[in-house]
Amino acid sequence: MLSLxxxxxxxxxxxxxxxxxxxxxxxxxxxxxxxxxxxxxxQQHMEYDNALEDYLKSQSMGNSNKAxxxxxxxxxxxxxxxxxxxQSINSYLELDSMDLSAKKLQAQIHFNLKSYxxxxxxxxxxxxxxxxxxxxxxxxxCNIILAxxxxxxxxxxxxxxxxxxxxxxxxxxxxxxxxDYLKDAGLTEKALEQYNYFILEYSRxxxxxxxxxxxxxxxxxxxxxxxxxxxxTVAVEQLDTKFKNMGPVIELKEQIxxxxxxxxxxxx
Amino acid sequence: MxxxxxxxxxxxxxxxxxxxxxxxxxPNVSDVAVTMPVSHPQHSTSVTVVRGPYLQSGTPTxxxxxxxxxxxxxxxxxxxxxxxxxxKKASSNNVTTEHEVALSGLSPNTKYYFNIGNKxxxxxxxxxxxxxxxxxxxxxxxxxxxxxILGDAGTANNNQRNVRDAYYDYVDAAPKNxxxxxxxLFLGDNAYGSGTDEQYQNALFDIYDDMLxxxxxxxxxxxxxxxxxxxxxxxxxxxxxxTFPTAAQAGGIASGTEAYYSFDYANIHFIILDSxxxxxxxxxxxxxxxxxxxxxxxxxxxxxxxxxxxYTKGSHDSDTEDRLIEMRQxxxxxxxANGVDLILNGHSHSYERSYFLNGHYGFANTFNPDDIxxxxxxxxxxxxxxxxxxxxxxxxxxxxxxxxxxxxxxxSAGKISGGDxxxxxxxxxxxxxxxxxxxxEDDGRGGQNLTVKFIRDNDGIDDYFTINKSAWVLNTDxxxxxxxxAGLLYDADKDLVRLDVDKNDKLKKVxxxxxxxxxxxxxxxxxxxxxxxxxxxxxxxxxxxxxxxTESITIE
Ligand SMILES: [Fe+2]
Numbered sequence: 001m002l003s004l005x006x007x008x009x010x011x012x013x014x015x016x017x018x019x020x021x022x023x024x025x026x027x028x029x030x031x032x033x034x035x036x037x038x039x040x041x042x043q044q045h046m047e048y049d050n051a052l053e054d055y056l057k058s059q060s061m062g063n064s065n066k067a068x069x070x071x072x073x074x075x076x077x078x079x080x081x082x083x084x085x086x087q088s089i090n091s092y093l094e095l096d097s098m099d100l101s102a103k104k105l106q107a108q109i110h111f112n113l114k115s116y117x118x119x120x121x122x123x124x125x126x127x128x129x130x131x132x133x134x135x136x137x138x139x140x141x142c143n144i145i146l147a148x149x150x151x152x153x154x155x156x157x158x159x160x161x162x163x164x165x166x167x168x169x170x171x172x173x174x175x176x177x178x179x180d181y182l183k184d185a186g187l188t189e190k191a192l193e194q195y196n197y198f199i200l201e202y203s204r205x206x207x208x209x210x211x212x213x214x215x216x217x218x219x220x221x222x223x224x225x226x227x228x229x230x231x232x233t234v235a236v237e238q239l240d241t242k243f244k245n246m247g248p249v250i251e252l253k254e255q256i257x258x259x260x261x262x263x264x265x266x267x268x
Numbered sequence: 269m270x271x272x273x274x275x276x277x278x279x280x281x282x283x284x285x286x287x288x289x290x291x292x293x294x295p296n297v298s299d300v301a302v303t304m305p306v307s308h309p310q311h312s313t314s315v316t317v318v319r320g321p322y323l324q325s326g327t328p329t330x331x332x333x334x335x336x337x338x339x340x341x342x343x344x345x346x347x348x349x350x351x352x353x354x355x356k357k358a359s360s361n362n363v364t365t366e367h368e369v370a371l372s373g374l375s376p377n378t379k380y381y382f383n384i385g386n387k388x389x390x391x392x393x394x395x396x397x398x399x400x401x402x403x404x405x406x407x408x409x410x411x412x413x414x415x416x417i418l419g420d421a422g423t424a425n426n427n428q429r430n431v432r433d434a435y436y437d438y439v440d441a442a443p444k445n446x447x448x449x450x451x452x453l454f455l456g457d458n459a460y461g462s463g464t465d466e467q468y469q470n471a472l473f474d475i476y477d478d479m480l481x482x483x484x485x486x487x488x489x490x491x492x493x494x495x496x497x498x499x500x501x502x503x504x505x506x507x508x509x510x511t512f513p514t515a516a517q518a519g520g521i522a523s524g525t526e527a528y529y530s531f532d533y534a535n536i537h538f539i540i541l542d543s544x545x546x547x548x549x550x551x552x553x554x555x556x557x558x559x560x561x562x563x564x565x566x567x568x569x570x571x572x573x574x575x576x577x578x579y580t581k582g583s584h585d586s587d588t589e590d591r592l593i594e595m596r597q598x599x600x601x602x603x604x605a606n607g608v609d610l611i612l613n614g615h616s617h618s619y620e621r622s623y624f625l626n627g628h629y630g631f632a633n634t635f636n637p638d639d640i641x642x643x644x645x646x647x648x649x650x651x652x653x654x655x656x657x658x659x660x661x662x663x664x665x666x667x668x669x670x671x672x673x674x675x676x677x678x679x680s681a682g683k684i685s686g687g688d689x690x691x692x693x694x695x696x697x698x699x700x701x702x703x704x705x706x707x708x709e710d711d712g713r714g715g716q717n718l719t720v721k722f723i724r725d726n727d728g729i730d731d732y733f734t735i736n737k738s739a740w741v742l743n744t745d746x747x748x749x750x751x752x753x754a755g756l757l758y759d760a761d762k763d764l765v766r767l768d769v770d771k772n773d774k775l776k777k778v779x780x781x782x783x784x785x786x787x788x789x790x791x792x793x794x795x796x797x798x799x800x801x802x803x804x805x806x807x808x809x810x811x812x813x814x815x816x817x818t819e820s821i822t823i824e
Binding site: 046132134135136139163167168170171172173174176196199200202203204207212224227228230231234235238240242243245246247248 | 507514515516521522523524525527546547552553556557560561563564565566590605606607669670751753781783784785805807809818820822
């Protein structure tokens with residue numbers, strides 16, 4: 001045992017637990033549960049082929065547990081074998097049609113199979129029924145909405161608002177995505193409002209003044225861009241010295257300068 | 269529903285006898301009546317507190333008190349500044365075994381004693397005053413802060429108890445601020461083997477009961493907590509037990525999730541990440557939040573905690589495991605560039621502590637001990653030293669550079685698991701049981717020292733180091749009010765701005781733009797009354813017959 005664990009130490013305790021499970025299997029080779037358990041360990045260790053082999057072995061030995069279907073689907077999903085993944089998650093959902101984690105995985109599989117309508121339908125159920133959604137879920141949902149129809153910013157923005165409603169109005173990852181969508185949808189006034197939201201909401205806003213200036217240049221409002229660049233400059237000047245010396249702020253100062261000079265060149 | 273009927277019942281029970289009230293035809297009432305100890309004092313003794321109280325999500329003005337009872341009952345917290353007079357009350361009529369009461373409207377930096385109970389009376393108290401809340405100081409306050417750091421503690425055995433007792437001995441005997449622990453920072457794997465509720469009871473509540481009653485506990489998610497917790501739905505024991513700020517209630521920026529969040533304490537900004545379940549991708553939701561959050565803080569110190577270590581050659585290997593590599597390569601460049609000072613990780617069951625580092629994102633064998641100015645990975649003339657004040661000297665964080673951070677992998681608060689323990693970036697690597705204490709205090713010259721000590725299970729202090737920020741680094745002008753550019757005079761008392769226009773120029777137009785770039789005031793005069801303008805930053809565009817330029821002012 002000692003000689004076995006020594007070279008494995010570098011890979012952490014997971015490798016050791018796999019080795020232990022292998023010994024358990026050799027002592028009780030007809031136990032389908034043990035293969036399932038070792039498969040879980042392999043999966044955690046990202047040895048997906050070994051994981052799948054163990055799951056299938058467990059299944060062939062008569063393990064018909066629904067959790068096994070889920071794991072098989074997940075491993076197929078992780079190895080991009082989406083058809084096989086779909087088959088297994090469908091089997092799972094036949095046993096438990098209400099399981100939201102499985103519904104979510106199914107929607108993700110549909111997404112990768114480019115069955116966007118089905119994906120959207122499934123994910124909508126997940127979003128509306130999951131007790132505690134996360135910002136990541138809302139963003140994924142928006143992504144599916146736009147995959148299904150790349151002009152449907154209205155629905156994507158509605159989903160963002162739903163997320164803000166559920167998770168708190170200032171949830172940053174959703175507010176950032178909202179800005180992207182407003183810009184992509186060409187809703188310039190709303191996009192500017194969104195920049196102002198960040199400027200007003202946050203205690204340090206030098207980055208936001210600059211980003212807003214850049215956008216104002218893009219939408220051909222050079223004078224407003226010029227004012228926003230001035231704001232950015234003043235905001236940087238008002239920072240404590242230690243922040244002024246940080247890489248991102250030094251970089252920002254250079255970006256402000258270069259945008260300012262390109263604006264001046266446009267004028268003359 | 270329950271809330272309503274309970275309220276009614278209480279009102280009735282003061283008029284009718286208990287047996288009469290139970291006949292009132294209301295939904296849920298009979299259930300409630302059985303556990304209502306109001307008119308049956310013997311019932312109150314039958315309700316027992318089986319978990320807590322423990323403190324969560326502390327801010328300068330609020331805290332959440334949580335506890336569990338064996339029988340469902342109401343939640344009442346009595347509190348006050350004097351132990352003899354707990355005159356204030358926060359309560360919920362909801363009948364439950366899982367109690368969660370938020371106290372708000374508290375004063376910053378203030379000690380409140382408290383007890384917990386139900387409507388019938390007190391269920392848990394400390395007559396000697398060992399149950400209290402000390403509210404957080406206002407963000408930005410410079411004062412002594414002590415945090416107890418526990419990584420991978422949850423074995424529920426004597427190793428864990430010995431490590432705990434060594435810290436209790438340390439803090440009781442501390443020459444300064446003895447007995448004071450401002451917070452507990454758990455680095456994940458708080459309860460083996462899979463963070464179930466029962467395992468949490470044994471490894472967290474039963475072990476740290478005394479401390480949890482007087483010190484706010486914060487945590488990040490470990491892989492063993494993750495086995496029974498589902499970050500995708502924020503459900504399971506980990507998310508049930510802990511209550512973390514999702515909407516920036518304790519400072520920072522709203523993450524919208526308890527999986528990762530931040531908080532301010534005194535002049536320290538803490539960033540808590542989920543390195544286990546959540547996507548660690550650059551541009552992912554957690555990354556975007558972290559970047560926005562760290563670029564929004566004005567705090568003097570930035571500390572981050574997450575479970576999977578950036579550098580380790582212990583029972584895990586940061587050269588081969590994906591989560592560790594991803595946190596290092598994806599998060600650390602951005603966090604270092606924005607001034608992170610201290611990184612606390614667990615997972616490997618050992619104590620490994622780095623030199624004063626910057627920019628080391630490769631494998632252990634690519635570590636270059638030279639200073640960053642020479643292409644290496646350490647910062648300052650003694651960055652490759654031991655960081656001890658009485659030896660190679662404290663690491664120095666100058667205000668001319670954001671670089672320099674110490675990484676600690678401290679996951680031996682419950683067990684040790686060995687390993688090669690030879691990561692080149694580590695100044696110290698020990699296969700010993702222990703926990704860490706972080707203390708931030710005055711350096712006696714107007715600056716501050718952040719010192720971390722590794723306290724062994726046998727009370728020995730086997731490692732320590734200090735990061736110093738001089739007075740000049742800390743001495744900051746937090747109040748931007750009244751700042752202005754050179755070309756104008758501002759008389760705040762008279763609300764007057766006077767432009768200093770070139771003698772040869774003739775002033776034509778003056779325009780004031782507010783903080784969102786909106787034109788809010790026009791003038792043609794050199795002296796302008798700004799009494800009607802709201803406080804904030806303004807850019808002033810000045811146009812003369814010769815030129816156009818801008819000035820700026822922050823109106824008080
Ligand atoms: Fe761990």
